[in-house]
Amino acid sequence: MSLLRAALRSNSTFPTLRECHGFPPLLRATSRIFFSSEAEQPPQDPQAESFLRTPREGLAYGRLLGVRNYTLKTDIIHFLKGCNLTTEDVKVDYGRYFTPLAMMLQFHSYNDYDRAVRHIARNGRLYRLDRTDRAQWDVVTPYDGKTILMRGFPRNALIDEIERFLHGYEYDQTSINIFLRQGETFGNPVKMATVRFRSRTEAMSAFITKNKTFCLNSPISIMVLQ
Structure with a gap:
């Protein structure tokens, strides 16, 4: 009997079948981290996505x-x-x-x-x-072929002389702009003027008939601005 009681006491020290086949708590937690089928995805930044995505619609x-x-x-x-x-x-x-x-x-x-x-x-x-x-x-200013540039007016030319130079043409009188530009080769300042016509046809007509004509004895070169 003493031998039987000793054997029973020694068997009680072994782990039970459930304990042998079950995972310890720490191991079960670890398995959920490394073997989970639902891998965590990095968070998406909508602003980063819109920055990397080139817009393909519109102008x-x-x-x-x-x-x-x-x-x-x-x-x-x-x-x-x-x-x-x-x-x-x-x-x-x-x-x-x-x-x-x-x-x-x-x-x-x-x-x-x-x-x-x-x-x-x-x-x-x-x-x-x-x-x-x-x-x-x-x-960028849109000239649309309706504006002409006139170069070479004498320094004393006023808006009245420019209006007489353009007499007979339909243009916007409020659009006349007179200014000076230093000569491209560092010469004397050149007096210029721009004026906007009501149509491309009128602007081209002024270019054809008035280019290289004179204002106060000075030849005026004309260019149609596109």
């Missing part, structure tokens, strides 16, 4: 470099045929002396902009098209 704007003094809007429209540009979608960005620096282009879709980039790359890279935005488009 797109570009600045076309490589234009020359006599490059016309219609030249660019024909060159970029298939990009759905009209004369209203093209502005000439003039410098201080009214030399064309670039043309601003407004595309009706990003696909049209991409098509223009590919067309320029395929045709010898005569021009360079840089992406720009609406703010740079808005700051």
Whole structure:
């Protein structure tokens, strides 16, 4: 009997079957961390996603470099045929002396902009098209072929002389703007004036008939601003 009681006491020290086949609490917690089928995903930042995602809808704007003094809007429209540009979608960005620096282009879709980039790359890279935005488009004055630039007025010429010079043409009298520009080769200041006509036809007519004519014995050169 003493031997039997000793054997029973020794058996009571072994773990039960449930304890052998079950996981200890710490191990069960660990298994939930490493073996869970529901892996945690990093939080998504909506602002970061919108920053990385380029908008592909709406208007797109570009600045076309490589234009020359006599490059016309219609030249660019024909060159970029298939990009759905009209004369209203093209502005000439003039410098201080009214030399064309670039043309601003407004595309009706990003696909049209991409098509223009590919067309320029395929045709010898005569021009360079840089992406720009609406703010740079808005700051460029649209002359639309209705404004003429007159150079060479004598220093004493007043608005009355300019109005007599333009007598017989339909133009906006409030649009006359007289100013001086330093000579491009550091010569004497040149007196200039711009005036806006009611139509492109009137502006072109003034250019044809009045270019190189005289005001107070000074020859006036005229340029139609696009």
